[in-house]
Amino acid sequence: MANDPGPRRITGPLRTWYDLHEALAHEARALADLAPALVPGDSEALDAFDTRLGRFRTELRHHSEVEDVVMFPAVVAAGGRVPDRFVDDHRAEQLAVYALGCAVLGARADGDASAFAAIAPAAGDLRDSLVEHLDAEDAEILSQVPDRFDADAQGALLRRIIASTPADPHLQPWIAAALSPDHLEARLRNLATTLSPAALVGVLTQIHAGVDAATWDVVVTRAPDLAGLVPT
Numbered sequence: 001m002a003n004d005p006g007p008r009r010i011t012g013p014l015r016t017w018y019d020l021h022e023a024l025a026h027e028a029r030a031l032a033d034l035a036p037a038l039v040p041g042d043s044e045a046l047d048a049f050d051t052r053l054g055r056f057r058t059e060l061r062h063h064s065e066v067e068d069v070v071m072f073p074a075v076v077a078a079g080g081r082v083p084d085r086f087v088d089d090h091r092a093e094q095l096a097v098y099a100l101g102c103a104v105l106g107a108r109a110d111g112d113a114s115a116f117a118a119i120a121p122a123a124g125d126l127r128d129s130l131v132e133h134l135d136a137e138d139a140e141i142l143s144q145v146p147d148r149f150d151a152d153a154q155g156a157l158l159r160r161i162i163a164s165t166p167a168d169p170h171l172q173p174w175i176a177a178a179l180s181p182d183h184l185e186a187r188l189r190n191l192a193t194t195l196s197p198a199a200l201v202g203v204l205t206q207i208h209a210g211v212d213a214a215t216w217d218v219v220v221t222r223a224p225d226l227a228g229l230v231p232t
């Protein structure tokens with residue numbers, strides 16, 4: 001419908017969830033795009049794919065675990081509703097990642113064209129199911145947040161999530177590298193208004209240490225005030 005405003009969007013601290021979803025979708029699409037080019041004899045490309053899959057696997061699992069154990073229960077406790085399908089999706093996603101990992105290992109072990117050909121369908125299945133899941137979560141779960149959590153409550157929940165998850169120095173650079181310049185700048189501005197000064201410097205330092213020169217150049221260009229907070 002032309003005038004349909006779409007699902008409500010989070011404007012408080014928890015809008016960081018859109019950044020995570022964007023990064024996960026970006027990486028699932030990238031893996032699916034790269035997979036068809038993997039061929040016997042190019043072990044460098046297979047290694048790079050495997051490394052990227054490994055990072056994606058870790059971040060997806062952490063994200064889904066946090067949703068199942070902290071985020072979704074908080075939405076329910078605040079009077080919201082989380083259909084069972086979302087928890088079921090998380091388990092199915094883990095199996096899809098596992099299937100892709102097995103396809104990569106199979107290509108390593110067998111090394112023939114048919115083993116390599118199994119990677120692309122597995123990556124495509126993972127992308128398709130995950131993108132659908134993320135879109136549904138945005139529309140059905142995150143849309144409930146604005147009416148149930150004011151900015152203070154969102155900040156408190158976000159701090160609780162950060163405090164309860166293991167330190168992951170790869171997470172912030174991984175998200176930063178996956179976002180468009182506009183989205184990255186918006187993410188950094190959001191973090192700047194949400195985190196304590198010390199935590200903000202910590203995040204920026206992790207990003208600086210973990211991204212390539214092109215991504216850090218985006219930070220310097222779009223948010224020089226924040227880039228300047230990184231100790232030299």
Ligand SMILES: [Fe+2]
Binds near residue numbers: 063064086090133
């Ligand atoms: Fe999810």
Ligand SMILES: [Fe+2]
Binds near residue numbers: 021063137
């Ligand atoms: Fe999610």
